[in-house]
Amino acid sequence: MHTRQLGKTGLTVSCVGLGCMPMSVPATRPSEQESIGVIHHAVDCGITLLDTADSYCLDDSEPGHNERLIGKALAELPAAKRDGLVVATKGGLVRPGGRWERDGSPQHLRAACEASLKNLRTSCITLYQYHRIDPKYPVAESMGCLKKLQQEGKIRFIGVSNFSVMELEAAEAVVDIVSVQNQYSRKHRDPETDGVLAYTQAKNLAFLAWSPLNGIGGAKTLGLFEPLLESIAASHHVSIYQVVLAWLLSKGPQVIALPGASRRQSIEDSAKACRLKLRPEEIEALNA
Numbered sequence: 001m002h003t004r005q006l007g008k009t010g011l012t013v014s015c016v017g018l019g020c021m022p023m024s025v026p027a028t029r030p031s032e033q034e035s036i037g038v039i040h041h042a043v044d045c046g047i048t049l050l051d052t053a054d055s056y057c058l059d060d061s062e063p064g065h066n067e068r069l070i071g072k073a074l075a076e077l078p079a080a081k082r083d084g085l086v087v088a089t090k091g092g093l094v095r096p097g098g099r100w101e102r103d104g105s106p107q108h109l110r111a112a113c114e115a116s117l118k119n120l121r122t123s124c125i126t127l128y129q130y131h132r133i134d135p136k137y138p139v140a141e142s143m144g145c146l147k148k149l150q151q152e153g154k155i156r157f158i159g160v161s162n163f164s165v166m167e168l169e170a171a172e173a174v175v176d177i178v179s180v181q182n183q184y185s186r187k188h189r190d191p192e193t194d195g196v197l198a199y200t201q202a203k204n205l206a207f208l209a210w211s212p213l214n215g216i217g218g219a220k221t222l223g224l225f226e227p228l229l230e231s232i233a234a235s236h237h238v239s240i241y242q243v244v245l246a247w248l249l250s251k252g253p254q255v256i257a258l259p260g261a262s263r264r265q266s267i268e269d270s271a272k273a274c275r276l277k278l279r280p281e282e283i284e285a286l287n288a
Contacts, residue, residue: 001046
């Protein structure tokens with residue numbers, strides 16, 4: 001498995017991680033046993049970065065569902081397999097009635113982090129990310145809470161998610177940021193034009209691309225009206241999904257893709273994208 005630096009942390013992780021959201025959010029989610037099997041299989045395939053959030057659940061009756069899956073799955077692994085794994089979680093979103101709402105209050109973020117520690121069965125979260133800015137609270141206030149949690153030893157590294165360049169600058173004025181997790185895919189290419197992709201490379205921050213295959217259920221739309229993807233995939237004898245992930249990884253050494261998966265076959269296929277090297281002309285064509 002090819003690896004990349006996780007920003008300024010000194011840690012290396014697989015260039016393709018496992019987005020665990022599909023195991024908890026959809027009503028058609030797999031059973032706990034099946035999900036744990038997917039996580040174990042991802043580790044066997046060389047995946048060393050697992051991405052989750054306390055809000056990955058059906059609604060507010062089960063916050064932390066996805067984190068508890070990961071906590072249980074990792075507890076079942078031998079110590080040798082757990083060594084080197086990085087779990088990244090997030091706080092700042094809540095699920096009342098199944099809706100997605102923001103809560104960036106210091107009180108909520110502290111409580112959310114404490115709950116995540118228990119869910120993940122750990123004393124320190126390797127990467128904790130502010131999930132999405134709550135406009136009711138200044139960025140400095142929310143990030144200040146995470147800084148205190150870091151000083152207390154409950155968070156090792158701090159990241160952010162769904163941030164603009166201006167918001168990143170505001171956050172970095174308060175605390176050291178190591179990663180940015182924003183949406184990036186063939187369908188959603190804003191990071192190329194909004195300055196965030198360039199900012200992460202210039203500042204040596206990891207760019208964690210969420211929904212790189214168009215999100216839950218969206219992978220079925222990949223390749224529609226894009227015969228180029230099918231052609232490139234056929235020439236390399238790989239899936240179109242591997243082509244998309246390899247294209248994303250070509251966008252910079254700081255980019256790490258986080259495809260979601262709820263099936264073993266899906267994450268096994270995605271993991272192979274780390275080994276796919278697209279030709280310069282293919283990248284150019286895909287860029288266009």
